[in-house]
Amino acid sequence: MLGGDLEERLSEVVCLINLAKKAKIKIVSFRTMESDLLGIFWTEKIKLTxxxxxxxxxxxxxQLDFSVTPRESxxxxxxxxxxxxFFLRVSLPISIGISSILPISRQSEEEIEKDLVRFRDQFGSPALPIHLKDIITQSAEELFFEDCNPELKPLFLRWKRILVRLEKTIQGLSMKDSLKYRYFSVIGIVSLPVAINYFEMQNLTWLRNGIMKITENPKFPSQ
Structure with a gap:
């Protein structure tokens, strides 16, 4: 039986898929491009970032270096x-290249939905933050952190550069390509939307089970 968070998240995913299927015109997901289902998942990942x-x-x-468990802060x-x-940025073009020379059939939205269900069953699905819907950032170019702790600026700059390059790879795919190509990795051979969603859920897990739990510790330093 699926847990409450998993059922809720799967319901959100099915709604996204149904939205993409019903739309006879492409859904604008980035400010600079028209996008299909892959773009919808990418926009969600950018919002989470x-x-x-x-x-x-x-x-x-x-606060950044406070640690309860060794090497976890x-x-x-x-x-x-x-x-x-960064690993996704490097590995996605390689997977696309491999897919382009293999006789792989185009997936339907229903097949991608099955991929997502299999992925959720295998890896779980933490609930997205409640206030994620309030984030207006929709593309990697729009990520901002101007008033951040100066120590974090180099890391955030690198993160943004990685995602900008990754976004360009995704923007270069047509709707047909995004349903044909596969991502090859330790999680298996999956559709590109599922691959994007996997890396989003990985970061979400690190946020919820890592960062948030650290900050909830009574000994976490005050500002």
Whole structure:
């Protein structure tokens, strides 16, 4: 039986898929491009990134490095998120290249939905932050952190550059391509929307089970 958070998240995903299927015109997901289902998931990932930045950007050095478990701190989880997205930036073009030379059939939205359900069953699905819908950032170019702790600025700049390059790869795909190509990785061979969603959920897990739990510790330093 699925948990409450998982059922809620799957319901959100199905709604996104149904929205994409019903729309006879393409859904504008980035300010600079028209997008399909892949773009919808990408926009959600960008919104989560902005939310994470806004949540952590004012933390002091003591707060960033406070640790309950060895090698686990707000700073280390942020670094892990950036490293994960860098891995996606490098591996996605490789997967697209492999897919382009293999006789792979185009997936339907229903098949992608099954991919998502399988992914949720295997890895779980933490609930998205309630205030994510209030984030207006929709593309990597729009990510902002001008008033952040200066210590975090180089990390946030690198993160933004990685996501901008990744976004350009996604923008270069047509709707037909995004349903044909696959992502090859340790999570299996999955559709590109599922791959984007996996890396989003990975960062969300690090936020909820890592950063937020650290900040909830009674010994977490005050501002």
């Amino acid at each position: 902005q939310y994470i930045i806004q949540t952590t950007k004012h933390y002091s050095s003591n 707000v700073r280390s989880f942020l670094q892990a998120m950036v490293a994960g997205d």
